Amino acid sequence: MEQTKKWWQEVVIYQVYPRSFYDTDGDGIGDINGITEKLDYLKELGIGAIWLSPVYQSPNDDNGYDISDYEAIMEEFGTMEDMDRLIAEANQRDIKIVMDLVVNHTSDEHRWFIEAKKGKDNPYRDYYVWADPNEDGSAPNDLRSNFSGSAWQFDEASGQYYLHLFSKKQPDLNWENEKMRQEVYDMMNFWIDKGIGGFRMDVIDLIGKLPMEGLTVDGPNLHPYLQEMNQATFGKHDLLTVGETWSATPETAKLYSGADRNELSMVFQFEHILLDQQDGKEKWDLAPLQIKDLKRVFEKWQVELKDEGWNSLFWENHDLPRVISRWGNDSEYRERSAKLFAILLHMLKGTPYIYQGEEIGMINTPISDISEADDIESVNLYHERLAAGYDKEDILTSINTKGRDNARRPVAWTSENNGGFTTGTPWLALNPNYTEINVEDTLKDKNSIFYTYQKLIKLRKDNPIVVWGDFELLDTADDVFSYYREYEGKKWLVVANMSNEENSFSTNDTIKEVIIQNMDQDYTSLQDLTLAPWEAFVVEIA
Ligand code: TEU
Numbered sequence: 348m349e350q351t352k353k354w355w356q357e358v359v360i361y362q363v364y365p366r367s368f369y370d371t372d373g374d375g376i377g378d379i380n381g382i383t384e385k386l387d388y389l390k391e392l393g394i395g396a397i398w399l400s401p402v403y404q405s406p407n408d409d410n411g412y413d414i415s416d417y418e419a420i421m422e423e424f425g426t427m428e429d430m431d432r433l434i435a436e437a438n439q440r441d442i443k444i445v446m447d448l449v450v451n452h453t454s455d456e457h458r459w460f461i462e463a464k465k466g467k468d469n470p471y472r473d474y475y476v477w478a479d480p481n482e483d484g485s486a487p488n489d490l491r492s493n494f495s496g497s498a499w500q501f502d503e504a505s506g507q508y509y510l511h512l513f514s515k516k517q518p519d520l521n522w523e524n525e526k527m528r529q530e531v532y533d534m535m536n537f538w539i540d541k542g543i544g545g546f547r548m549d550v551i552d553l554i555g556k557l558p559m560e561g562l563t564v565d566g567p568n569l570h571p572y573l574q575e576m577n578q579a580t581f582g583k584h585d586l587l588t589v590g591e592t593w594s595a596t597p598e599t600a601k602l603y604s605g606a607d608r609n610e611l612s613m614v615f616q617f618e619h620i621l622l623d624q625q626d627g628k629e630k631w632d633l634a635p636l637q638i639k640d641l642k643r644v645f646e647k648w649q650v651e652l653k654d655e656g657w658n659s660l661f662w663e664n665h666d667l668p669r670v671i672s673r674w675g676n677d678s679e680y681r682e683r684s685a686k687l688f689a690i691l692l693h694m695l696k697g698t699p700y701i702y703q704g705e706e707i708g709m710i711n712t713p714i715s716d717i718s719e720a721d722d723i724e725s726v727n728l729y730h731e732r733l734a735a736g737y738d739k740e741d742i743l744t745s746i747n748t749k750g751r752d753n754a755r756r757p758v759a760w761t762s763e764n765n766g767g768f769t770t771g772t773p774w775l776a777l778n779p780n781y782t783e784i785n786v787e788d789t790l791k792d793k794n795s796i797f798y799t800y801q802k803l804i805k806l807r808k809d810n811p812i813v814v815w816g817d818f819e820l821l822d823t824a825d826d827v828f829s830y831y832r833e834y835e836g837k838k839w840l841v842v843a844n845m846s847n848e849e850n851s852f853s854t855n856d857t858i859k860e861v862i863i864q865n866m867d868q869d870y871t872s873l874q875d876l877t878l879a880p881w882e883a884f885v886v887e888i889a
Contacts, residue, residue, distance in 0.1 A: 355545070355587035355612050355698055356657060357814050358395025359804045360445065362702045364665045365402055365424055366410060367757040370769035377757070377768070379425040383433045386440055388786070392706060392797070393804035396443040396587060398547045400665055402430065406456050408516035409494075409723055410755075412447075412549065413454035417534045434542050443544020445587055450531050451550045452517040459527075460518050467505055474527040475518050476510035476558055477502075488561055495727035498558075510558050512550075514723055522554045522572055532579040539580060545587030548611070552592040552599075564594035570602055573610040582609060589659055589698075590614040597651035604656040613657040613698060619644045620667065623674075631728060631745035636674050638826045638845045645828075649696055649818040658697030662688055663705050668753040672711035676847055680881045681708055686799040686865035687843050687883040691828060693803035694841045694885055696818055701800065704758050707789040708796040712756050712778040713747040721775050725750040759785035802863055812837050824850045827878065831888075838888040844878035852876045857889040 369381030379402060389397065401411035404419040411421065420427050434444050453460055462471035478487040478499070486499035486508055492515075499508040500515045510519040520527060535546065551573070555566025573590075581588055588611040590603055595616040603614045622640050625632040652658050662670035671677045675684030685708035693699050714720055717729045725746045732742045747753075757773050759766030759781035765773050766781035778784070789795040807813045816832035816839070823829050826846035832839045839862060844850045854873045861870050864884035873886070 351606070353612065354395070354585065357807070358698065359393065359693070359807060360396045360398055360587075360698060360700045361389055361392070361394040362398045362400065362664055362700055364400045364703060364755060366400075366774065367755050367768075368703055369758065369760065370771065370773075373769060373771040374423060375769050375771040375774045376423045378423065379420070379429040379433050383429070383436050386436055386442065389442060390440045391801070392701075393801055393808070394442065394701065396445050396544050397437065398445045398589075398700065399447060401447045401449055406454055406516065408454070408514050410721075412449050413452070413456075413514065413517045414449055415454040415456040416458070418537055431541065438542060443587070445545040445547055445589075446538055446543050447549060448535065448546040449549040450520060451553045452511065452513060452519045455516045455518055459530075463518075464502065464504065467507075473524045474521055476521045477505075477507045478510070478559065479507055487559065490558060490561060490563070494724050495731040512553060512556075512563060514727075519556070519558075520554075522556075522568065528572070528575070529579075532576060535576070535580040539584060539586070543586075545581065545589070545612070548588065548590045550593070551590040551611075551614075552594045564592075565599065570608075570610060573603070574608070577609050577611075586612075588612045593617045597648060597656075600648075600652060600658075601656040604652075606655070613659045615659050615661065615664075616648065618648070630749050631732075631742075633745060633748055638828060641674075641845075642820060642828050645695065646818075646820040646830075649820075649830075652697075653817065658695070659700060660692050660695050660697040661700040661702070662692060663702035663754060664700070665702065665754050666751050667702075668749055669709055669711045670705070671708060672753070673748070674845070676881060677710040680847070681710065682796055683865050684881040685796045687845065687881050689796065689799050689803055690863060690865060690883045690885060691841065691843045691845075693800075693807065694813065694830075694832065694839070696814070696816065696832070699807075702754060704754075706797050706800045707759075707784060707786055709756070709759070709778065709784055710780070711747065711753040712776075714743065714752075717743070717746075719776075720746065720750065720752055722751045722755065725752060761785050761787040799863070799865065806863065811835070812839060821854070823852060826850055827852055839885055840873070840888050841883075841885050842878070843883040844881060847880045849880065850878045852878050856886075859887040859889040861886050 365377050368377040369385055370377050371380045402424045403414045404416035404421050405411045405414050420430050437444050459471045459474045462469050463475050486497050490498040492498045494514050498512050501508050511517050512519055552564045555569030556563045557566050590611045592614040595614050600614050603611045623634055623636040624630050625634045670688050671685045720726055729742050756778050757768040761767035762782045762785050766777045766785055789797045812832050812834035816834035819831045821829040827850050828843045830841050853875050856873050862885040866882050
């Protein structure tokens with residue numbers, strides 16, 4: 348079935364984590380005016396939309412993912428006027444603003460929760476999930492918070508527990524409450540009326556939860572709620588909606604994003620992201636990535652969502668480490684491996700997302716003591732594992748490898764003090780390598796990672812094969828990731844050697860034209876090639 352073409356299928360999206368993007372008022376915290384100021388830079392990159400991590404009023408227990416007022420702007424970030432101006436200035440440049448929608452939970456400082464805590468008969472009580480203790484006073488069940496410890500917090504005043512699947516300052520909303528749902532839809536319409544381009548929906552696979560049954564993801568009412576939301580809000584508009592769904596499988600992705608389902612445009616699925624952890628354990632329990640697993644996962648998603656549903660494509664976001672530190676080589680082959688990851692992802696079918704700083708090859712920032720960490724997830728994990736008897740150095744290794752602060756270090760714009768991010772003291776220190784890895788220097792070098800991204804975005808705009816072509820994986824050496832795209836008689840071949848070692852590659856295809864490459868090589872034949880470490884290229888086949 349050929350879907351009707353949508354704008355969000357043909358663009359590349361850029362994620363801004365506002366706290367760390369660009370500070371214009373010297374308080375050490377990025378702000379909305381900082382984003383507006385950098386719109387021309389993003390235009391030069393070529394992106395069609397910005398996914399904006401939360402800018403709403405928040406006590407920042409989880410850096411803005413704990414919202415105390417959905418219709419007000421966080422003071423450190425600016426004002427509603429600044430926000431209106433950002434939307435207008437972006438729209439003028441054909442860049443849409445996609446808002447982060449965090450409605451699995453609110454902040455405990457949200458007006459609704461303050462009311463709810465007043466007592467069992469408060470009209471807002473049922474906006475949240477409450478349960479009585481067990482006879483011995485213990486929590487209703489053993490559900491765990493994603494940020495360590497029990498997911499239940501005892502409320503002295505009422506003698507009940509409330510649910511928080513994240514921090515205890517992030518009480519879960521009760522989606523079974525129809526009035527609450529209607530208030531959320533009204534709030535979404537408030538933002539839609541401002542001319543935004545859509546929503547990225549935080550942990551949306553949790554909203555149908557049945558906590559008393561221990562069920563969190565994929566509850567029975569999840570899809571009915573999304574259909575209801577679609578109808579009440581964005582369904583009447585041409586907006587992009589992308590759900591964050593750690594639990595998604597190709598089967599459920601089709602439920603979310605099938606053209607006739609009236610739910611979402613697409614979901615973020617995390618199957619590839621879960622490949623470098625030990626089976627059945629947590630993300631902190633590290634295991635090396637096997638490239639053959641990565642190939643299998645991408646092939647599965649490309650094939651399964653070929654005609655139904657739509658893929659989103661990403662390596663990084665504000666919760667994940669930098670990809671070249673994680674799976675590439677962030678020292679000897681930093682630039683080459685960064686370009687490889689760019690080429691590999693942007694030649695796939697789906698909507699690609701770039702996380703701020705990825706386009707200049709920013710890398711992880713290791714810490715040597717937990718006092719250097721900001722993120723609540725890492726800090727809680729550290730204390731929990733220390734108490735459980737884990738070795739301190741091992742915990743730090745996990746945090747340095749997977750911790751969320753890695754991606755949250757401020758963007759380096761220049762080689763000057765604090766990377767030109769702020770004139771004040773940055774809320775989180777920059778990676779000290781800003782003297783070498785920064786936007787200004789990257790823009791000056793015509794061979795830089797930035798221009799690979801820029802070219803990939805342009806290739807997508809100019810060549811329907813990139814957007815619509817069929818995908819076929821080649822059978823190659825384990826560490827070589829190679830695939831064809833094919834569309835209306837055209838055929839492209841993508842080859843990427845994901846290794847610090849040379850690898851051989853060979854096909855009988857004839858090269859018609861070189862499309863893009865990450866090394867200065869002459870490609871004339873595809874027979875018996877020896878690929879250099881992290882070499883990647885795309886050619887059109889005759
Ligand atoms: O993330 C969902 C989530 O489950 C994360 O905690 C993620 O699992 C973790 O970082 C990786 O193990 C979303 C947001 O993207 C994240 O920033 C928020 O902290 C979280 O929801 C709560 O709103």
